[in-house]
Amino acid sequence: MADSDLENIKNNPQLNDVKTVPVVKKILTKNNKKADEIRKYFEDNDITVINLMSSPGSGKTTLLEHLSEIADFRFGVIEGDLETNRDAQRLRDKGVVSIQIQTGSACHLDAFMVEKGVANLPIDGLEVCFIENVGNLVCPASYDVGAHYNIVLVSIPEGESKVEKYPVMFRKADLVLFTKVDLLPYFEYDLQKEKEAVKRLKPDADILEVSIKDKESLKKVADWIRGRIKN
Ligand SMILES: Nc1nc2c(ncn2[C@@H]2O[C@H](COP(=O)(O)OP(=O)(O)O)[C@@H](O)[C@H]2O)c(=O)[nH]1
Numbered sequence: 001m002a003d004s005d006l007e008n009i010k011n012n013p014q015l016n017d018v019k020t021v022p023v024v025k026k027i028l029t030k031n032n033k034k035a036d037e038i039r040k041y042f043e044d045n046d047i048t049v050i051n052l053m054s055s056p057g058s059g060k061t062t063l064l065e066h067l068s069e070i071a072d073f074r075f076g077v078i079e080g081d082l083e084t085n086r087d088a089q090r091l092r093d094k095g096v097v098s099i100q101i102q103t104g105s106a107c108h109l110d111a112f113m114v115e116k117g118v119a120n121l122p123i124d125g126l127e128v129c130f131i132e133n134v135g136n137l138v139c140p141a142s143y144d145v146g147a148h149y150n151i152v153l154v155s156i157p158e159g160e161s162k163v164e165k166y167p168v169m170f171r172k173a174d175l176v177l178f179t180k181v182d183l184l185p186y187f188e189y190d191l192q193k194e195k196e197a198v199k200r201l202k203p204d205a206d207i208l209e210v211s212i213k214d215k216e217s218l219k220k221v222a223d224w225i226r227g228r229i230k231n
Protein backbone atom coordinates (compact mmCIF):
# COMPACT_ATOMS: atom_id res chain seq x y z
CA MET A 1 0.00 0.00 0.00
CA ALA A 2 1.33 3.45 -0.90
CA ASP A 3 2.30 5.73 2.01
CA SER A 4 -0.15 8.31 0.65
CA ASP A 5 -3.02 5.78 1.00
CA LEU A 6 -2.16 5.23 4.66
CA GLU A 7 -1.96 8.99 5.17
CA ASN A 8 -5.45 9.31 3.68
CA ILE A 9 -6.78 6.75 6.14
CA LYS A 10 -5.09 8.44 9.08
CA ASN A 11 -6.49 11.82 8.06
CA ASN A 12 -10.03 10.44 7.78
CA PRO A 13 -11.81 10.87 11.12
CA GLN A 14 -14.13 7.93 10.33
CA LEU A 15 -11.26 5.55 9.69
CA ASN A 16 -8.43 6.61 11.98
CA ASP A 17 -9.28 4.77 15.19
CA VAL A 18 -6.95 1.99 16.35
CA LYS A 19 -9.34 -0.81 15.37
CA THR A 20 -10.21 0.44 11.88
CA VAL A 21 -6.77 1.36 10.51
CA PRO A 22 -5.38 -2.22 10.42
CA VAL A 23 -8.59 -3.52 8.76
CA VAL A 24 -8.61 -0.84 6.04
CA LYS A 25 -4.88 -1.35 5.54
CA LYS A 26 -5.46 -5.07 4.99
CA ILE A 27 -8.28 -4.44 2.50
CA LEU A 28 -6.18 -1.97 0.50
CA THR A 29 -3.14 -4.25 0.55
CA LYS A 30 -5.21 -7.12 -0.91
CA ASN A 31 -6.74 -4.74 -3.44
CA ASN A 32 -3.33 -3.44 -4.53
CA LYS A 33 -1.99 -6.94 -5.03
CA LYS A 34 -4.94 -7.76 -7.31
CA ALA A 35 -4.46 -4.44 -9.13
CA ASP A 36 -0.81 -5.36 -9.83
CA GLU A 37 -2.00 -8.66 -11.35
CA ILE A 38 -4.45 -6.79 -13.61
CA ARG A 39 -1.73 -4.35 -14.72
CA LYS A 40 0.59 -7.25 -15.51
CA TYR A 41 -2.12 -9.03 -17.53
CA PHE A 42 -2.62 -5.93 -19.68
CA GLU A 43 1.13 -5.30 -19.99
CA ASP A 44 1.63 -8.88 -21.19
CA ASN A 45 -0.91 -8.05 -23.90
CA ASP A 46 0.64 -4.64 -24.76
CA ILE A 47 -2.43 -2.73 -23.58
CA THR A 48 -2.27 0.61 -21.74
CA VAL A 49 -4.93 0.99 -19.05
CA ILE A 50 -6.44 4.37 -18.20
CA ASN A 51 -8.71 5.04 -15.23
CA LEU A 52 -11.25 7.85 -15.79
CA MET A 53 -12.49 9.51 -12.61
CA SER A 54 -14.84 12.44 -11.98
CA SER A 55 -18.19 13.49 -10.54
CA PRO A 56 -21.28 12.01 -12.22
CA GLY A 57 -22.16 13.87 -15.38
CA SER A 58 -18.83 15.59 -16.04
CA GLY A 59 -18.49 13.92 -19.44
CA LYS A 60 -16.59 10.61 -19.13
CA THR A 61 -18.83 8.50 -21.37
CA THR A 62 -19.34 11.36 -23.82
CA LEU A 63 -15.57 11.74 -24.15
CA LEU A 64 -15.22 8.02 -24.89
CA GLU A 65 -18.00 8.20 -27.48
CA HIS A 66 -16.16 11.02 -29.26
CA LEU A 67 -12.77 9.31 -28.96
CA SER A 68 -14.29 6.32 -30.77
CA GLU A 69 -14.74 8.62 -33.79
CA ILE A 70 -11.31 10.28 -33.82
CA ALA A 71 -8.79 8.08 -31.99
CA ASP A 72 -6.11 6.38 -34.08
CA PHE A 73 -5.84 3.56 -31.53
CA ARG A 74 -8.23 0.71 -30.77
CA PHE A 75 -9.73 0.76 -27.30
CA GLY A 76 -12.15 -1.14 -25.08
CA VAL A 77 -13.98 0.06 -21.99
CA ILE A 78 -14.81 -1.38 -18.58
CA GLU A 79 -17.74 0.64 -17.26
CA GLY A 80 -18.55 1.08 -13.58
CA ASP A 81 -21.93 2.31 -12.34
CA LEU A 82 -24.10 1.51 -9.34
CA GLU A 83 -26.94 0.32 -11.61
CA THR A 84 -27.86 -0.10 -15.32
CA ASN A 85 -25.88 -1.09 -18.42
CA ARG A 86 -26.55 2.22 -20.11
CA ASP A 87 -23.00 3.55 -20.47
CA ALA A 88 -21.64 0.24 -21.80
CA GLN A 89 -24.55 0.16 -24.27
CA ARG A 90 -23.82 3.77 -25.38
CA LEU A 91 -20.29 2.67 -26.27
CA ARG A 92 -21.34 -0.59 -27.94
CA ASP A 93 -23.66 1.53 -30.10
CA LYS A 94 -20.46 3.26 -31.26
CA GLY A 95 -18.80 -0.07 -32.06
CA VAL A 96 -16.60 -0.03 -28.94
CA VAL A 97 -16.00 -3.27 -27.02
CA SER A 98 -17.47 -2.53 -23.62
CA ILE A 99 -18.30 -4.42 -20.41
CA GLN A 100 -20.51 -3.05 -17.63
CA ILE A 101 -19.82 -3.67 -13.96
CA GLN A 102 -22.67 -2.84 -11.57
CA THR A 103 -21.30 -2.00 -8.14
CA GLY A 104 -24.68 -2.03 -6.33
CA SER A 105 -24.12 0.29 -3.40
CA ALA A 106 -20.34 0.70 -3.76
CA CYS A 107 -19.22 4.25 -4.62
CA HIS A 108 -16.07 3.12 -6.47
CA LEU A 109 -14.61 0.24 -8.46
CA ASP A 110 -12.01 -1.94 -6.78
CA ALA A 111 -9.54 -4.33 -8.38
CA PHE A 112 -11.68 -7.41 -7.63
CA MET A 113 -14.66 -5.92 -9.48
CA VAL A 114 -12.44 -4.91 -12.40
CA GLU A 115 -11.02 -8.44 -12.55
CA LYS A 116 -14.53 -9.72 -13.30
CA GLY A 117 -14.90 -7.17 -16.11
CA VAL A 118 -11.50 -8.10 -17.51
CA ALA A 119 -12.50 -11.78 -17.66
CA ASN A 120 -15.37 -10.87 -20.02
CA LEU A 121 -13.56 -8.28 -22.14
CA PRO A 122 -12.32 -9.48 -25.56
CA ILE A 123 -8.92 -7.79 -25.82
CA ASP A 124 -7.76 -8.96 -29.25
CA GLY A 125 -6.30 -6.01 -31.14
CA LEU A 126 -6.82 -3.49 -28.33
CA GLU A 127 -4.09 -0.95 -27.57
CA VAL A 128 -5.91 0.85 -24.75
CA CYS A 129 -8.43 -0.17 -22.11
CA PHE A 130 -10.34 2.58 -20.32
CA ILE A 131 -11.89 1.98 -16.93
CA GLU A 132 -14.74 4.46 -16.43
CA ASN A 133 -14.96 4.60 -12.66
CA VAL A 134 -18.13 5.28 -10.66
CA GLY A 135 -19.03 8.98 -10.72
CA ASN A 136 -17.62 10.26 -7.44
CA LEU A 137 -14.77 12.65 -6.59
CA VAL A 138 -13.87 10.93 -3.31
CA CYS A 139 -13.90 7.10 -3.06
CA PRO A 140 -12.38 6.02 -6.43
CA ALA A 141 -9.13 7.84 -5.59
CA SER A 142 -8.32 5.35 -2.81
CA TYR A 143 -8.55 2.17 -4.90
CA ASP A 144 -5.92 1.04 -7.37
CA VAL A 145 -7.80 -0.68 -10.21
CA GLY A 146 -4.76 -1.82 -12.18
CA ALA A 147 -4.45 1.25 -14.42
CA HIS A 148 -1.23 2.78 -15.73
CA TYR A 149 -2.60 6.32 -15.82
CA ASN A 150 -5.37 8.30 -14.15
CA ILE A 151 -7.36 10.96 -15.97
CA VAL A 152 -9.52 13.17 -13.75
CA LEU A 153 -12.30 15.20 -15.39
CA VAL A 154 -13.89 18.28 -13.88
CA SER A 155 -16.60 20.17 -15.76
CA ILE A 156 -17.29 23.89 -15.80
CA PRO A 157 -20.96 23.61 -14.64
CA GLU A 158 -19.84 21.85 -11.44
CA GLY A 159 -18.56 25.25 -10.30
CA GLU A 160 -15.27 26.53 -8.90
CA SER A 161 -13.18 25.05 -6.07
CA LYS A 162 -13.75 21.38 -6.85
CA VAL A 163 -9.98 20.91 -7.17
CA GLU A 164 -9.22 22.38 -3.74
CA LYS A 165 -12.17 20.60 -2.08
CA TYR A 166 -11.23 17.14 -3.39
CA PRO A 167 -7.40 17.18 -3.29
CA VAL A 168 -6.93 13.41 -2.87
CA MET A 169 -8.45 12.81 -6.30
CA PHE A 170 -6.41 15.50 -8.06
CA ARG A 171 -3.13 14.35 -6.48
CA LYS A 172 -3.68 11.03 -8.30
CA ALA A 173 -4.14 12.66 -11.71
CA ASP A 174 -1.67 12.24 -14.57
CA LEU A 175 -3.98 14.36 -16.74
CA VAL A 176 -6.71 16.77 -15.61
CA LEU A 177 -9.38 17.55 -18.19
CA PHE A 178 -11.48 20.67 -17.74
CA THR A 179 -14.57 19.61 -19.68
CA LYS A 180 -17.54 21.50 -21.22
CA VAL A 181 -15.41 24.62 -21.74
CA ASP A 182 -17.96 25.68 -24.40
CA LEU A 183 -20.13 26.61 -21.38
CA LEU A 184 -17.60 29.04 -19.88
CA PRO A 185 -19.53 32.12 -21.15
CA TYR A 186 -22.55 31.08 -19.05
CA PHE A 187 -20.79 30.46 -15.72
CA GLU A 188 -18.80 32.49 -13.24
CA TYR A 189 -15.73 30.29 -13.49
CA ASP A 190 -12.10 31.35 -13.19
CA LEU A 191 -10.44 28.59 -15.20
CA GLN A 192 -6.94 29.98 -14.66
CA LYS A 193 -7.40 29.87 -10.88
CA GLU A 194 -8.61 26.25 -11.05
CA LYS A 195 -5.62 25.27 -13.20
CA GLU A 196 -3.27 26.85 -10.66
CA ALA A 197 -4.96 24.80 -7.93
CA VAL A 198 -4.18 21.63 -9.93
CA LYS A 199 -0.55 22.69 -10.34
CA ARG A 200 -0.19 23.31 -6.60
CA LEU A 201 -1.55 19.87 -5.75
CA LYS A 202 0.13 17.89 -8.53
CA PRO A 203 2.86 19.93 -10.26
CA ASP A 204 3.61 17.26 -12.88
CA ALA A 205 -0.03 16.70 -13.94
CA ASP A 206 -0.85 17.66 -17.51
CA ILE A 207 -3.91 19.84 -18.06
CA LEU A 208 -6.16 20.09 -21.12
CA GLU A 209 -9.41 21.91 -21.89
CA VAL A 210 -12.10 19.90 -23.67
CA SER A 211 -15.37 20.60 -25.42
CA ILE A 212 -17.29 18.17 -27.59
CA LYS A 213 -18.03 21.15 -29.83
CA ASP A 214 -14.30 21.59 -30.55
CA LYS A 215 -12.78 18.65 -32.40
CA GLU A 216 -9.23 19.99 -31.95
CA SER A 217 -9.62 19.81 -28.16
CA LEU A 218 -10.68 16.16 -28.44
CA LYS A 219 -7.74 15.41 -30.72
CA LYS A 220 -5.37 16.75 -28.06
CA VAL A 221 -6.78 14.24 -25.58
CA ALA A 222 -6.37 11.45 -28.14
CA ASP A 223 -2.75 12.58 -28.74
CA TRP A 224 -1.99 12.58 -25.01
CA ILE A 225 -3.25 9.00 -24.80
CA ARG A 226 -1.48 7.93 -28.00
CA GLY A 227 1.78 9.21 -26.42
CA ARG A 228 1.34 6.76 -23.56
CA ILE A 229 0.76 3.64 -25.66
CA LYS A 230 3.61 1.15 -25.56
CA ASN A 231 5.19 0.02 -28.87
N1 LIG B 1 -22.05 21.47 -23.45
C1 LIG B 1 -21.36 20.33 -23.28
N2 LIG B 1 -21.98 19.25 -22.74
C2 LIG B 1 -21.26 18.12 -22.58
C3 LIG B 1 -19.88 18.04 -22.93
N3 LIG B 1 -19.43 16.80 -22.60
C4 LIG B 1 -20.48 16.13 -22.08
N4 LIG B 1 -21.59 16.92 -22.06
C5 LIG B 1 -22.94 16.52 -21.58
O1 LIG B 1 -22.87 16.19 -20.19
C6 LIG B 1 -23.85 15.20 -19.88
C7 LIG B 1 -23.24 14.10 -19.04
O2 LIG B 1 -22.26 13.44 -19.79
P1 LIG B 1 -21.78 11.95 -19.52
O3 LIG B 1 -20.74 11.65 -20.53
O4 LIG B 1 -22.95 11.02 -19.44
O5 LIG B 1 -21.12 12.05 -18.05
P2 LIG B 1 -20.45 10.94 -17.13
O6 LIG B 1 -21.43 10.67 -16.04
O7 LIG B 1 -19.19 11.56 -16.59
O8 LIG B 1 -20.17 9.75 -17.99
C8 LIG B 1 -24.42 14.73 -21.21
O9 LIG B 1 -25.69 15.32 -21.38
C9 LIG B 1 -23.44 15.25 -22.23
O10 LIG B 1 -24.02 15.54 -23.48
C10 LIG B 1 -19.26 19.21 -23.51
O11 LIG B 1 -18.07 19.25 -23.85
N5 LIG B 1 -20.05 20.31 -23.65
Ligand SMILES: [Mg+2]
Pocket (backbone or CB within 6 Å): 060, 061, 062, 087, 132
Ligand atom coordinates in the same frame (compact mmCIF):
# COMPACT_ATOMS: atom_id res chain seq x y z
MG1 LIG C 1 -20.75 7.70 -17.69
